Amino acid sequence: MADIPDELASVSVTDPVKRLVVLPFKKAIEIAYKSIRVRFLRSLITTLSLVLAVAFLSFTNVGTDVADGLLSTGDVDSRQILINAGYDIGPEDTSVAASAKQRWIVILSLVVCVVGIVNAQLMAVTERFREIGTMKCLGALDRFILRLFFLEAGMQGLAGGAAGAVIGALFSFLNATISFGSIVLVTLSWRAVLLSILSATIVGFLLSLLGVVYPAIVAARMQPVEAMRAEH
Amino acid sequence: MKDKHNIVRVSNVTKSFNLGKIDVQALKGVDLAIQSGHYISIMGPSGSGKSTLFNMIGGLDKPSSGKVFIDEVDIAQLDAYELAWLRCRKIGYIFQTFNLIQVMSALENVTLPMTFAGMNGDDATEKGFRLLELVGLADRYHHKPSELSGGQQQRVAVARALANDPAIILADEPTGNLDLSTGEEIIALLKNLSRERSVTVISATHDFKMLNVSDQVVWIRDGRVDKIENRDELSISLGKIGAKE
Numbered sequence: 001m002a003d004i005p006d007e008l009a010s011v012s013v014t015d016p017v018k019r020l021v022v023l024p025f026k027k028a029i030e031i032a033y034k035s036i037r038v039r040f041l042r043s044l045i046t047t048l049s050l051v052l053a054v055a056f057l058s059f060t061n062v063g064t065d066v067a068d069g070l071l072s073t074g075d076v077d078s079r080q081i082l083i084n085a086g087y088d089i090g091p092e093d094t095s096v097a098a099s100a101k102q103r104w105i106v107i108l109s110l111v112v113c114v115v116g117i118v119n120a121q122l123m124a125v126t127e128r129f130r131e132i133g134t135m136k137c138l139g140a141l142d143r144f145i146l147r148l149f150f151l152e153a154g155m156q157g158l159a160g161g162a163a164g165a166v167i168g169a170l171f172s173f174l175n176a177t178i179s180f181g182s183i184v185l186v187t188l189s190w191r192a193v194l195l196s197i198l199s200a201t202i203v204g205f206l207l208s209l210l211g212v213v214y215p216a217i218v219a220a221r222m223q224p225v226e227a228m229r230a231e232h
Numbered sequence: 233m234k235d236k237h238n239i240v241r242v243s244n245v246t247k248s249f250n251l252g253k254i255d256v257q258a259l260k261g262v263d264l265a266i267q268s269g270h271y272i273s274i275m276g277p278s279g280s281g282k283s284t285l286f287n288m289i290g291g292l293d294k295p296s297s298g299k300v301f302i303d304e305v306d307i308a309q310l311d312a313y314e315l316a317w318l319r320c321r322k323i324g325y326i327f328q329t330f331n332l333i334q335v336m337s338a339l340e341n342v343t344l345p346m347t348f349a350g351m352n353g354d355d356a357t358e359k360g361f362r363l364l365e366l367v368g369l370a371d372r373y374h375h376k377p378s379e380l381s382g383g384q385q386q387r388v389a390v391a392r393a394l395a396n397d398p399a400i401i402l403a404d405e406p407t408g409n410l411d412l413s414t415g416e417e418i419i420a421l422l423k424n425l426s427r428e429r430s431v432t433v434i435s436a437t438h439d440f441k442m443l444n445v446s447d448q449v450v451w452i453r454d455g456r457v458d459k460i461e462n463r464d465e466l467s468i469s470l471g472k473i474g475a476k477e
Contacts, residue, residue, distance in 0.1 A: 021316045021348045031336075038335040134331040137292065138392070139320020139348040141312065224319075225292045228327065 023144045032151035046120040047160035050204055053113030054161050057106050058168025058200035062193055066176040067096040069188040117211025125219045136224040145220040153212035161204020165197040239268040239432050240289055245298035247284050258284040260455035269430040273442045276452035286436040290402045320348050324393025328405035330385040332377040338388045339373040345395040363391040383414030403435035
């Protein structure tokens with residue numbers, strides 16, 4: 001037995017039979033979905049900062065849409081109302097541009113949100129060390145772990161982004177109706193609003209993916225032994 | 233020795249851990265050959281290097297020097313894919329802390345390795361049921377680990393370890409977190425599996441109940457193999473151990 005040369009022995013591993021471990025995409029989605037559902041509260045907290053940031057983004061964008069709608073009536077009164085409300089409109093402008101300050105605040109809130117997501121996801125990874133290690137002992141590749149984390153983050157991003165975008169838009173309507181009256185709902189371009197909500201959702205989705213990159217890499221790189229040791 | 237092949241061979245393995253400034257040698261040159269189909273217990277006090285050796289055999293950790301062969305394949309030569317394949321198909325792991333995936337039901341826990349192995353959903357479910365039946369938990373397939381007792385969780389873990397019909401079952405202190413009678417049940421279950429399915433069972437333990445069922449006991453002391461006893465020699469020395477403890 002002992003006199004089998006090492007080269008020969010290792011040849012048998014790479015023999016023609018394909019030795020692959022797989023995780024079908026459908027199954028991965030199922031696992032990720034269940035994982036979110038079971039840890040619902042945890043996921044909710046991770047997603048909450050995203051919801052708030054996206055809501056803010058959507059609030060400002062829809063606010064701009066509302067003002068645009070009001071401006072498009074070409075009414076001198078409504079132009080004056082908008083200027084009184086603090087919008088920076090020149091006499092020739094036909095659309096309301098978000099001010100630099102406003103844009104800056106939105107970007108800042110999104111950055112803070114990403115940092116929050118990274119933080120929350122890192123905690124989630126630490127909590128799940130044992131689970132990750134176990135999966136690796138059962139034959140999971142680094143890629144599977146990455147895929148699971150990205151899928152979870154993607155779902156959280158879509159759900160959180162959509163919720164935030166809708167909430168932000170609703171608040172924006174509420175705000176506009178209070179300050180300008182119900183006329184805004186007539187002058188408003190619903191297409192622009194829908195576009196704003198959609199883009200805010202996509203931003204939320206992308207931010208969630210961005211936030212999980214580092215935590216997912218940490219999780220995937222972990223050696224199974226370390227994972228088993230983590231909670232001992 | 234010749235008729236049965238060595239499923240695991242450990243050759244002059246050392247392992248040192250770097251703890252800050254000092255190097256700790258957990259294993260100081262271990263040689264070991266384990267024949268297929270045997271029930272092996274690795275015994276030794278905590279800190280003896282038992283768990284380290286166990287991790288080496290399972291391909292969970294790499295030796296600092298020396299070689300570990302599984303089915304005469306040097307596992308240091310394997311790339312990440314082949315290693316994952318080995319863990320998935322060749323080796324079934326059982327842990328002291330059960331390590332079931334908490335968010336999955338018993339059945340899903342058992343079928344997960346089959347999914348990794350590329351088995352389709354229906355076949356995996358059917359086989360999962362059969363394995364749960366084998367360990368006596370068929371009626372609790374939809375329960376989450378948190379809804380099962382320790383012994384039941386370990387049974388699920390045994391079923392999971394068998395998912396891809398591995399050649400080797402590695403059990404790290406399988407009875408460590410169980411009470412006396414549940415521990416005995418698990419031991420009996422493992423012994424049955426080793427006999428009926430001719431699976432090689434290797435368990436690291438300091439549970440003396442394990443001795444009765446072992447074909448071979450490897451005593452580890454201070455990073456070295458102290459002695460290897462076969463079953464027939466055991467009954468004599470068992471009295472001595474009892475007296476010593």
